[in-house]
Every structure is written in C-alpha cells, then in structure tokens.
Amino acid sequence: MATNGVDIANLVRDTIYRATLLLDDQKWEQWLELCDDSFHYAIKSYSPEISRDMTYLQGSRKELATMVKLLPKHNTDHSPLTRHTSVYTVDVAEDAKSARAISSFVVYQNMLDGVNSHIDAGESRLFLVGRYIDVFKCDDSKALFVKREVRLENRRLDKGSHWPI
Amino acid sequence: MPAKNHKQWLATPPLQSDEWVDSRIYSDPQIFEDELQNIFRRTWVPVCHESEMPKPYDFRTSTIAREPVIVCRGPDNEVRAFLNVCPHRGMLIERRPSGSFLEGQPSGNPKRITCMFHAWQFDLKGNCVYISREKEGYQDRLCKENVGLRRLRCEVKFGGFVWVNLDDNPISLEEWAGKPFSCLRKSLEAEPLEVFHYHKAVVQTNYKLWHDTNSEFYHDFMHYHNRVTGFNDAYFARKNESFEHGHVVVGTFEVNYEQYEGFESRAALSFPHLPPNQWYMIDLFPGMNFNLRGSALRCDVVTPLGPDKVMIEFRGIGLKSDTEEDRQTRINHHNSIWGPFGRNLHEDLLGVTGQGTTMLPGTEPRRILHGRHENQTIHDENGMRHYYSEWGKWMNRLPSNPDQPFVKPLAAAE
Numbered sequence: 001m002a003t004n005g006v007d008i009a010n011l012v013r014d015t016i017y018r019a020t021l022l023l024d025d026q027k028w029e030q031w032l033e034l035c036d037d038s039f040h041y042a043i044k045s046y047s048p049e050i051s052r053d054m055t056y057l058q059g060s061r062k063e064l065a066t067m068v069k070l071l072p073k074h075n076t077d078h079s080p081l082t083r084h085t086s087v088y089t090v091d092v093a094e095d096a097k098s099a100r101a102i103s104s105f106v107v108y109q110n111m112l113d114g115v116n117s118h119i120d121a122g123e124s125r126l127f128l129v130g131r132y133i134d135v136f137k138c139d140d141s142k143a144l145f146v147k148r149e150v151r152l153e154n155r156r157l158d159k160g161s162h163w164p165i
Numbered sequence: 166m167p168a169k170n171h172k173q174w175l176a177t178p179p180l181q182s183d184e185w186v187d188s189r190i191y192s193d194p195q196i197f198e199d200e201l202q203n204i205f206r207r208t209w210v211p212v213c214h215e216s217e218m219p220k221p222y223d224f225r226t227s228t229i230a231r232e233p234v235i236v237c238r239g240p241d242n243e244v245r246a247f248l249n250v251c252p253h254r255g256m257l258i259e260r261r262p263s264g265s266f267l268e269g270q271p272s273g274n275p276k277r278i279t280c281m282f283h284a285w286q287f288d289l290k291g292n293c294v295y296i297s298r299e300k301e302g303y304q305d306r307l308c309k310e311n312v313g314l315r316r317l318r319c320e321v322k323f324g325g326f327v328w329v330n331l332d333d334n335p336i337s338l339e340e341w342a343g344k345p346f347s348c349l350r351k352s353l354e355a356e357p358l359e360v361f362h363y364h365k366a367v368v369q370t371n372y373k374l375w376h377d378t379n380s381e382f383y384h385d386f387m388h389y390h391n392r393v394t395g396f397n398d399a400y401f402a403r404k405n406e407s408f409e410h411g412h413v414v415v416g417t418f419e420v421n422y423e424q425y426e427g428f429e430s431r432a433a434l435s436f437p438h439l440p441p442n443q444w445y446m447i448d449l450f451p452g453m454n455f456n457l458r459g460s461a462l463r464c465d466v467v468t469p470l471g472p473d474k475v476m477i478e479f480r481g482i483g484l485k486s487d488t489e490e491d492r493q494t495r496i497n498h499h500n501s502i503w504g505p506f507g508r509n510l511h512e513d514l515l516g517v518t519g520q521g522t523t524m525l526p527g528t529e530p531r532r533i534l535h536g537r538h539e540n541q542t543i544h545d546e547n548g549m550r551h552y553y554s555e556w557g558k559w560m561n562r563l564p565s566n567p568d569q570p571f572v573k574p575l576a577a578a579e
Contacts, residue, residue, distance in 0.1 A: 034338045043506055049225070049262045050217050054362055055496050057506040066198075066427035073389040075512045094386045114515065115369065158366045159514040160505035 004095040011143040012099045012136050019145070020085040020105075023164060028068035031164070035061050036137050036144040043165060044132075055065040056152070057164075064164060075116040076162045081127065082088040083107050083165075096138060098146070107165060114159060128165060131151045175531070183550055185390035186564040190487075190553075191371035191524045197472035204451045204559050209338050209364025210386035211326040211453055211466055212236060215244060218327075218360040222266040222276060226259055228468055229331055233338075234260050236319060236327050237278070239289035247291050247318035247331045249254070251280035252312040258287075278314070291316050296498055301320050307394065312537065323455075324482070325355030326464070345412040349457055357438035358462070361496055368514055370521025372452050372467040372475040375558075378513050379446070379454040380413055380548040381466065383537060387516060390508045392467060393424045403543040406511070411555025413548035417443040426506075431498050434460035434491055436484070437552065448548065450555050454482070461499035461571030466558030472522050472526050479503065532565075550574070 015034055022031040032039075042058035059067065067119045092099045107128040136146040141151040150165045169176075178185060212227035212234060217490055226249055234247035237256065251258050260278045266278055266289065271277025277286040277294065287296035291314035299308065302497060317332035318330040320338045323346045328338050335341070346353070368375075378384060382403070385391040399418040404413045420442045422428045432441030447455040452467035462482040469475050481499040483492055501507045535553065539545040553564040557571035 045364075050214075050262055050360050050362075050363045052361065056362075056364070056500055056504045058497065063427055070389070070426060073506060075387055075389075075515060077511065077515060078457070098453060115518055119216045130563075155366060157505035158368060159518060160366070160507070160511045162506070162508070162511055165506075 005092040005096060007140075008092045008096050008099055008143065009036075011138065011141075012090045012092075012101050012134075013087045014105055015136065015143045015145070016085060016087050016101060016132065016134060019081045023150075024080070024082055026080075026163070028071075029065070030120050030162070032061055032065055032068075032143055035148075037061060038137075038145050039064075040147050041164065042148070043150040043152060044153055047155055049155070053120070068164070071162060074162055077112075077159055079112040080110045080116045081107050081126070081163065081165075082110060085132065091096075092138070099138055099143060100135045101134045101136065102136070105130060105132055107147050127161075128157075129132070130165075168301045178532060178534065178536070180534065180536040182563075182565045183554065184546075185482075185532040186529050186553055187410070187532050188528070188533055188562055189530045190522045190556075190567050191374055191520075192472050192526045192528060193567065194472050194526055195576050196562070197371075197469065199560055200451075200469065201230040205331075205334045205559055206232075207330070207335065207559075208451055209320075209328045209330045209335065209341050211323075211328050211464065212246075212329050213327040214358070214360040214464075214482060215321050215327055216357070216482075216485065217263060218244065220265065220267075223263070224259060224266060224278075225263050225327075226235055226261065227329070229329060232331060233257055234317065234329055234405070235278070237289055237406075240276070240322075244319060244321050244327055245279075245290065245328075246317040248315035248317060250315065251282065251285055252295075253280065253283055253285050253313065254292070256280050256282040256343065258314075269293065283485065285312075287314050312315075323350070323360050324462070341410055342449055345408045345414050345449065348414055348446065348466055349455070351438040352436040352457065357485040358482050359485040359487070360482050361481070361492060361507070362478050362499055362504070366477045366479070366505075366514055367470070368475060368477070368518050368521065369473055370475060370517040371472060371524065372469040372526075373552075374517045375465070375467055375475060376448065376452040376552065377458070378517055379542075380415075380448045380552060381414065381546055383544045383546065384425050384516060387512050388509050389501060390425050390428075394428070397403055397421075401543060405543065405545055405548045407547065407551040411552050413448045413551055415446035415448070415543070417445045417559070420444050429500065431459035434495055434498070436460070436462070448552075448554060453546050454506075456503075458498070458502070461495050461503075463499065463503050473513070473521055473524070480507075540573075 039061040041054040087103045090101045108124045109127040111123045130152040133149040136143040137146045188345045218238045221240045229235045234245045235249040240398040269275040272281040278509045279286045284297040293309040293312045320328050328449045442459045445457045456463040456467040464480045466478045483495040535549040537546040563569040
C-alpha cells in the first residue's frame with residue numbers, strides 16, 4: 001500500500017507507462033479507465049508561423065469515449081503507433097492527493113496501409129515528438145489521470161491521425 | 166461488366182474529351198515545371214493572413230514556385246512583399262518563419278531587414294540602406310540605390326489574407342477573385358479576422374489532386390461525418406457555380422451537426438451575416454481553398470514541391486473580437502473536423518495519397534474521369550471540368566492529351 005510521496009510517484013509512473021501500452025494497443029476503453037470522470041485531454045502545439053499556442057484536439061472523458069466509439073465508422077490509416085515514453089519528473093502534492101508529471105515521448109508510425117503497403121508496410125517512421133504534461137488524482141492504491149496535455153513539437157503532421165496520442 | 170484487358174483498359178471512355186484527364190498531368194516532370202513557370206509565377210497566392218503580422222516590423226516568410234518570399238508590415242502599417250533574396254550574393258535573407266525586425270540581429274540593426282551573410286541592410290520598403298564597406302569595395306561603381314530588394318505585387322484582401330504575385334503586371338486581385346468571393350465578402354469583411362490554427366502536410370501526391378478533392382463532393386461517401394450530417398435534399402441541391410479564371414464556388418446548405426454523436430450546432434457562433442450552420446466553399450485556381458463552416462473558416466494553400474509531392478498549409482480563422490470562450494469553441498468546431506486529428510481531414514489526405522500512389526512519375530498513363538453531370542449540383546463534376554479547361558489555357562495543353570495544344574471544350578460538355 002502506498003503511504004508516502006515516493007510510493008505515490010511510483011504509482012504515477014506506473015499509470016503513465018500503462019497508459020502508453022494501452023494506447024499503443026488501441027485499447028481505448030481500458031485507457032479511459034485510467035482516467036478520472038473529470039479527465040480532460042488536449043493535443044497542443046505552439047506555432048512560430050502564426051505566433052500562437054494552438055489546440056489541435058481536446059475533449060472530456062465522455063467526448064473521448066464517444067470519439068473512439070465512432071472510430072470503426074471512419075476510414076483511417078491503420079498503421080499502428082508505438083509510443084516511447086520517458087517519465088522525467090513527478091511532483092507529488094504535500095497532501096499526496098494529487099501529482100503532476102512531465103514525460104517525454106516520441107511516436108513511431110509502423111506503416112501498414114497508409115500509402116502503398118507493398119512497399120511501405122513494415123517500415124517504422126518517426127511521427128510525433130513531444131511531451132505529456134499530466135495531472136493525477138491520487139490515493140494510496142491508484143493514480144488516475146485528471147488532465148493530459150499532449151504538447152507536440154510538430155506542426156507538419158502530414159496525414160495526421162484519428163487516434164488519441 | 167467483366168474486368169478489362171490492357172487494350173480495353175486503355176480504350177477511350179464513352180464520354181466527351183473534357184470529361185476525363187490524362188493522368189500524366191498529375192505525374193509528368195516537364196508538365197510540373199511548366200506549371201511553375203506558366204501558372205504559379207503568374208497567379209495570386211494567399212501566403213498568410215495579416216493577423217500573423219499584427220505589429221509594424223512583423224514579418225512572415227513563404228515560397229512561391231521555388232522562389233523565397235518575405236512579407237512584412239512597415240512602420241506605416243503597409244504590408245509589402247519582397248523576394249527573400251539578397252541582391253548581393255543570393256543569400257536567403259530571413260530564415261525564420263516569422264518574427265519582428267524591431268529587434269536587432271547579430272549582423273544588423275533594429276528596424277532593418279539584414280542579410281546575415283555580409284550585413285547588407287534594407288528598410289521595410291525594400292530600399293538598401295547599408296552596404297558594409299561600400300566605398301572601399303565598390304568605389305563609385307555601385308551604390309545602395311542600385312541594389313534594392315525585388316518588390317513583389319502584394320495586397321491584403323478578402324478577409325485580411327495577404328496575396329502575393331510574382332508577376333509585375335498581373336490581372337488585379339479584385340478582377341481575379343472578386344466574383345467568387347462575393348458570396349462570403351460581407352461575412353469575411355464585417356470585422357477583423359484572426360488566424361488561430363496552422364499546420365502543414367507534405368504528401369506524396371500532385372497538388373491538383375488536392376484541389377480536385379476540395380472541388381468535388383462526390384467523395385463525401387468517404388466521410389461518415391458528412392454523410393450523417395449532410396445527406397439530405399438540401400445537400401443534394403447545392404450548386405457548383407463556375408467563375409471566370411477557373412474558380413468554383415460550392416453553394417451552401419444547412420448542416421445538421423447534431424447528427425454526428427458528440428458534435429453540436431454551430432449556430433451560436435456563425436460568422437457575421439451568415440445564416441446558422443451554413444457551409445460555403447470557394448475553390449480558387451490553381452489550388453487555394455476557402456471553406457466556411459458557419460463558425461470557422463479554413464484556408465488551404467498548396468505549394469507544389471514536385472509532380473508527386475505537395476505541401477498543403479492549413480489555417481483556421483475566427484473573429485478577432487472573440488472572447489476566450491468563443492475562440493475555444495470555434496477552435497473545437499474547426500479541429501474536430503479539419504484539424505490534424507480531426508475526423509475528415511485525415512480521410513481526405515488518405516484519399517489523395519492513394520491517388521498519388523497510382524500516379525507516380527513513369528506509371529502508365531490512364532484516364533481520370535470527371536464526367537458526372539447532375540445539373541451542376543453537389544455531385545456533378547463540373548467544378549473539375551471548369552478547372553481543367555482553365556488549366557489547359559494556361560498550359561496550352563489538352564488535359565485529356567497533354568501532348569496536344571489546348572482546344573476549348575464544346576459548350577455542351579460544360
């Protein structure tokens with residue numbers, strides 16, 4: 001049972017890495033089970049072209065659940081994504097009921113059907129680079145995502161994606 | 166019908182000659198070079214929005230037909246465009262995508278456009294104001310007055326977009342695009358607009374295939390969102406209206422956004438003078454698109470990079486007067502469909518990438534059909550036929566057989 005800040009930090013790291021695996025495996029509902037009801041998700045990037053911070057996608061847990069439910073109705077690039085996440089910092093609040101974590105990630109796109117599969121399938125390409133800025137609600141046994149900001153370095157996104165990152 | 170053998174596959178389809186194009190126009194390297202020379206060096210390109218340069222001395226850089234371009238706002242608030250090339254030894258003068266000349270640079274002074282290489286400096290009107298060791302090197306043979314920047318035609322118009330033309334004597338921008346913009350002019354010019362979104366895609370396809378996708382709505386069968394929010398009598402009655410110079414406007418109808426689970430009406434944030442949830446689309450020759458879905462304006466600008474490669478810049482635009490809350494809602498409306506993680510844009514880009522895969526340089530020429538006639542309504546392909554008639558004129562090539570000189574299609578086929 002987690003009883004101090006170090007244990008809470010370990011719970012946070014574990015949740016971030018579990019989320020990475022679930023997102024890679026496209027287990028969207030199980031990923032959302034790691035999120036509190038109040039969860040808010042956003043993909044953001046700063047554009048030096050227009051000198052503005054931008055929000056590329058955002059939504060509540062309910063909105064994300066609807067979005068992923070509708071994925072089968074859309075044509076999409078099915079090339080699986082592999083996220084490589086490294087948790088850099090975990091700051092646990094004094095009362096140990098919340099925590100903030102910053103992780104670095106890169107996302108590789110493992111080509112399947114996005115272009116000419118005969119030639120491209122099986123190749124892995126760097127797709128995204130950025131950071132996860134996460135906020136957690138914590139107790140002794142679990143850490144739940146309250147907020148995830150996916151902060152991209154990319155503004156060239158080519159075909160883009162239908163999936164949460 | 167059975168599948169075709171090679172001869173049957175290559176046979177002329179039972180359509181008029183302006184109802185298909187030869188796929189070489191999407192893949193031939195020489196045709197691509199001719200397009201840069203004959204079309205992109207002579208037409209108006211919206212390189213950015215004026216809100217990207219809100220203050221005097223702000224600048225943005227861009228490229229048209231391989232030529233680097235810089236636009237900047239002068240101390241007199243005038244937006245001007247220049248070739249982003251130093252007249253000394255051809256260095257790219259400004260390397261950043263945007264910034265301000267109010268700050269000094271390692272090689273130059275504040276309020277000057279400075280070439281970092283040899284510290285030549287220019288004012289915001291393009292005059293050369295400093296040549297390092299001028300007299301020592303050039304004596305009286307060459308002076309600052311001889312070496313100003315290359316000025317380019319530039320206008321801020323149609324909702325604050327900054328239009329540049331490499332041709333010194335182009336048709337006026339008003340004459341070029343005023344009529345197609347008339348459907349949205351009141352909405353776009355009622356109050357200042359502001360860009361809130363930017364991203365780009367570099368995809369393996371020809372730039373015209375992207376413009377085709379913006380010009381034909383028959384591909385709405387690919388978009389689950391558009392089918393459930395759109396397919397009704399009013400949708401199928403939307404008209405494609407052709408305008409001089411190859412431009413097309415797709416008429417409006419009321420979109421039922423609530424039909425897509427999780428989406429909401431955009432009525433509360435409609436652009437000025439626009440009835441609720443309307444959707445207009447302006448397709449400008451040779452590859453610019455202005456797409457207003459009620460609360461958010463999208464602008465696509467193509468930069469052709471090769472016969473099979475194009476960069477598309479996507480901008481989202483709202484009202485400068487937006488509250489923070491309204492702006493966020495507008496951003497959501499824009500990006501839930503058109504953002505890089507939105508529902509429709511990804512599908513559109515998959516479509517044109519698939520076309521690009523079958524039309525690589527050197528692939529066997531084949532016919533690409535533009536032959537649907539539905540009384541010039543939404544699934545009629547008259548927009549593409551109109552575009553390629555204009556393309557043929559500019560290129561003096563017949564789109565259906567680009568080895569042959571252009572011949573105007575029969576009116577009946579239009």
